[in-house]
Amino acid sequence: MKGRRLWLIFLSSCLLLLSTGCWDLKDIEKLSFVRGVGIDEEDDNGVKLTYQNLVPKMGGTQEADSPGYVNVVSKGKNVLEAVSNVALKDPPIYSDHLKIFLFGKDQAEHHDIQGTLNHFIRDDEVRRSSYLLVSRHEASKVINQKLKSQQRVPVEHIFETSKNRSFNGKILLPTRIGRASDYFQMGTSFLVQSVDVVNGELTYDGAGIIHGKTRKLIGFIPAKDVQSLNWVMNRISGGVVPATYKGFPITYEIKKAKSKIEPYLKNGKISFKISVQTNGKLSEDQYPPENSYDVQYIKRFERIFERKIKERIQKAVHHMQKEVGVDPILLNRQVRIKYPDFWDQHRNEWDTLFQEVDIAYDVKVSILNFGAEGATKSFKW
Numbered sequence: 001m002k003g004r005r006l007w008l009i010f011l012s013s014c015l016l017l018l019s020t021g022c023w024d025l026k027d028i029e030k031l032s033f034v035r036g037v038g039i040d041e042e043d044d045n046g047v048k049l050t051y052q053n054l055v056p057k058m059g060g061t062q063e064a065d066s067p068g069y070v071n072v073v074s075k076g077k078n079v080l081e082a083v084s085n086v087a088l089k090d091p092p093i094y095s096d097h098l099k100i101f102l103f104g105k106d107q108a109e110h111h112d113i114q115g116t117l118n119h120f121i122r123d124d125e126v127r128r129s130s131y132l133l134v135s136r137h138e139a140s141k142v143i144n145q146k147l148k149s150q151q152r153v154p155v156e157h158i159f160e161t162s163k164n165r166s167f168n169g170k171i172l173l174p175t176r177i178g179r180a181s182d183y184f185q186m187g188t189s190f191l192v193q194s195v196d197v198v199n200g201e202l203t204y205d206g207a208g209i210i211h212g213k214t215r216k217l218i219g220f221i222p223a224k225d226v227q228s229l230n231w232v233m234n235r236i237s238g239g240v241v242p243a244t245y246k247g248f249p250i251t252y253e254i255k256k257a258k259s260k261i262e263p264y265l266k267n268g269k270i271s272f273k274i275s276v277q278t279n280g281k282l283s284e285d286q287y288p289p290e291n292s293y294d295v296q297y298i299k300r301f302e303r304i305f306e307r308k309i310k311e312r313i314q315k316a317v318h319h320m321q322k323e324v325g326v327d328p329i330l331l332n333r334q335v336r337i338k339y340p341d342f343w344d345q346h347r348n349e350w351d352t353l354f355q356e357v358d359i360a361y362d363v364k365v366s367i368l369n370f371g372a373e374g375a376t377k378s379f380k381w
Contacts, residue, residue: 036155038139108217128178169239
């Protein structure tokens, strides 16, 4: 009898444990699935959050022309208060599927970006793989932009555009908030993708420069400079390089690219050599008497594109050195790896040293394919 009673108690305990399997169940109809948030400066040093939340389709009841999302605006004296204030008018925010953080220009320029993100990074619902982006204007303007296709969600469009890097070298490798947090901890400056509304369309529009020590936005660069600096950082995976030959347009299409940064230390002074190798295709040649089968003709084009790429890289890096005055292209990482003792001694003055370092450039272009106009030649790295 006693054994039977113990057996019943054991079974009851097991059933009790199994019955707790849905203790954290959330009613989907009462959740706001946020996909992105715009962060703007508000008066009196407050903050305005513009959430873009998906609208769940319940049993096919959603209207055919519905955009599939709703924007929710909340304000507060700080981020946590703004997040909490959402509950005064809408369901609480569910952040498991949040993809992007978009900072408006004023918020990023005037406030510590890491401090603003602090609440989100601490939130165990938010993924550290979420993207960090900036805008040249208010983030809410970008978030609220209605796309021509009503079925497209602006935040989803922004997120998906980052995948087009193999087609356009003017797109940055996405900066995740986890990586940004690492940069801030190290005091390292870096670039983040800028997205804006241009002629009524959401467009990737250059990049913002984030200062590693102040943790604030200090300026922007145009899209053409993004491609130039992508060459330096070994982040080119596609795109084109336009040029001219005797006044006629010619275009080089990037198929492969490889870059190397080599630091040198001599007499206590750092210098660099940046080497770029790329092979690709002559995709456009409007010169009337063109002859793609002529080896010297192609060699001439390779030299034209080499000069073009080199000039663009030199100009973009010079701008960083002499006008911006910080190193967001991570040359410091190469110094830290190769000369750790020198780095330990000078890490706090790196931006000053970066402004004066000598940099040599070596660019090699190999045209392997001429499209329907010529043959294909072999190439080895």
